[in-house]
Amino acid sequence: MALKRSFIMMPILLMPVVAIANSLRILHIERCGDLLDLSKRLYCIQTPDEVTRDVQIKFQGRDFRYKKLDAKPHTLQVDLSSPKLTSGPLWLQKGDKKSNAIWVSLQNSHVVAAGKDGVVKNDDGINTYLDLVSIIIEEQHDGLKESERLARKYGADIVGMIPPLNTYQLRLPIKTLIERDAYVLRLGNEDVVDAVVIEETAPEDKGEEGDKTDPTKKNKNNDELDANRFYDAVDYYRRRFAEANSIQPYAIKIGVIERNVDFDAPDFASYLGGCAAEKSNLCVYARDAENPDNHGTSVTGVLAAEWGEGGNKGFLRGLNSAAPRIDIIVDRNSDAGITANIAASVNLVEDGVRILNWSWGFHRVGTKNISNKTLDSSVRSGIAMSGYEELIEEFFLWLRQHHPDVMVVNSAGNSAAPTGQDDFRLPSALVTDQLLVIGGHQRSAKSTNVTDPDFVKRRKSSNMDKRVDLTAAACIQGSTTQIGEQSKQHCGTSYAAPLVTATIAAMLSINPELTPEQVRILLRRSSMTIGERSDFESPDAQDLTAPILPSERYQQLDHPDIGRSARLDMYKALELAVESLTRVR
Structure with a gap:
């Protein structure tokens, strides 16, 4: 079976759009497209209102072309794939007005969040991701190669990764928590797998400790x-x-x-x-x-x-x-x-x-x-x-x-x-x-x-x-x-x-x-x-x-x-x- 790589439009696109005091703002940005294709770096940017034609995208002070996604009028896509580019600030500009600047890291680590349908309650009453898990590959092995092999073996998709930590995120072909736990057990018993990481958090949670x-x-x-x-x-x-x-x-x-x-x-x-x-x-x-x-x-x-x-x-x-x-x-x-x-x-x-x-x-x-x-x-x-x-x-x-x-x-x-x-x-x-x-x-x-x-x-x-x-x-x-x-x-x-x-x-x-x-x-x-x-x-x-x-x-x-x-x-x-x-x- 051929390895499946997910082409992902991130949960950014599922976030509710909230009216704020100034529409020239960047609410969210994430990698989109094929995360495993390191020659391409596409970023999807969410704004509170539909962007007009006179708005520019500035990255490190230079103008960059962008396109609007037809199905998502509040979302822009910008291509920062040039090997000459390094990480730096990006903002929107309309005349003299500027948005907040965000730091766009052109490094390779990125994982995806579950939507509301991808989170369930476990036996402890804690929100847990259903079909998304991460595997940490033993350091002496090629993490991407072994993750691709395991993805083929278990019919999973690789959807995220943290290469310096030899960690890769998989989307499992499952529907229930019992199935998820069975896959976690099987993956954990693979010789090349150091650990399996289960994410326990609600989608768009406000923070691990919360405000006091x-x-x-x-x-x-x-x-x-x-x-x-x-x-x-x-x-x-x-x-x-x-x-x-x-x-x-x-x-x-x-x-x-x-x-x-x-x-x-x-x-x-x-x-x-x-x-x-x-x-x-x-x-x-x-x-x-x-x-x-x-x-x-x-x-x-x-x-x-x-x-x-x-x-x-x-x-x-x-x-x-x-x-x-x-x-x-x-x-x-x-x-x-x-x-x-x-x-x-x-x-x-x-x-x-x-x-x-x-x-x-x-x-x-x-x-x-x-x-x-x-x-x-x-x-x-x-x-x-x-x-x-x-x-x-x-x-x-x-x-x-x-x-x-x-x-x-x-x-x-x-x-x-x-x-x-x-x-x-x-x-x-x-x-x-x-x-x-x-x-x-x-x-x-x-x-x-x-x-x-x-x-x-x-x-x-x-x-x-x-x-x-x-x-x-x-x-x-x-x-x-x-x-x-x-x-x-x-x-x-x-x-x-x-x-x-x-x-x-x-x-x-x-x-x-x-x-x-x-x-x-x-x-x-x-x-x-x-x-x-x-x-x-x-x-x-x-x-x-x-x-x-x-x-x-x-x-x-x-x-x-x-x-x-x-x-x-x-x-x-x-x-x-x-x-x-x-x-x-």
Whole structure:
């Protein structure tokens, strides 16, 4: 039987079109056509309204021809197949008006999402993909060749792939969950197959951890950010690089694994187009969201939101002209859950991203929190956890071998549960120098100095234990639809993670030769404290993070920080990054 390759018009075309404030926006983009034909790179772009003839497509500043798909008036197709092209920003332009810019990766990793008809409930009541699975081929074998052989054997189609991880996505010829599980068992027993990945997510799910929102009134003093010396760090960076004969900062690329950002919000309106250098050195590339009250806008806002009255404040935006060129690329590849998150991460790393922000994670069904209550959100079945663990481990093994300078910052989770057991929590439980895990804290009611451990307390929902590297402020002000509007407070470790990502970006812009291990050392060495002192012995102790060690306090055995948990100090971390210039080089 001849191998069948699917020519796919992506789920992008099935997404509902929602009217938004400005029709010149890109809502979604995905590869289309034959994904296995690497000589062709066709992209399908979805817009909120039908595009008129006077609209241009700009890719890296050049005009590109496109065609409308007759059956899909809101969808454009552009051909970027030229071998001379490299990954870069694409946007729509009509006269002087520009859409949001999206980052088009011309790398080869892409997986497809299931439509509503391709998702069913399993026995645990979790949404699971019915006919789409991914197989990880043992590294000593040719992944494409073996996947083609298995596709022929099982009558399947190859519809997606992550070549650097030897992972290929198959569409199985099945109709029921029982049939799916039988195929998974047979595929898993093939000698060349390392693991089978089952995707458990609803189509167009809003995020793995979701938003933790609290309609608390806006805090005029932004105390939560004060707990990490946010403004002190901004001031230090501005002054340090304004000095004569100061250090020349280095350009940095950041990857944010999220779906989209609302470019109609005042926090992001200045980022339209392909990053106008005359306006800012900071660039944001993302699909457009219909409103600002979403996970991607809030997470990205911690990094890049304007310093106005639009709700959020981005740390890197606050650096202003002192900062180097910083590209923030927001992408999830497709809506295919965790597999798509990994595909996007691979592409972005190959495109030169130095830091990845993963504000997502999940627990195994049956995981209990510290109150011995069973978790009922962000959970996956045991069979799905096994596949995800193999896929994420393959990603970090690939990073270590081919991109040892890349760091991943991951949120610890919001279930008040241990985060360090790989049987129960991913990705945070994995141990590697290239993965930092971030818990969340909030201000206490005590009036103390910012450096006092009692200045903050662990946010009740934040996951914990010794696998957590640092805590950071869990509550931020969300973006608004108009200037001066009252914003919601968003809380969760999803928003603590990008505070650390922003700090690392600033550190690497100062000293790009810092390794992931050295960055962790500097973050821990510069940290303030939170929580009670640990005795280093009790297995039942509720450590908020790994306890601070004497080696992290210059071998001072009687230092008062020893045994306490670590809290991000953005200002001190930047100071140590500057000091490292004379020690590392």
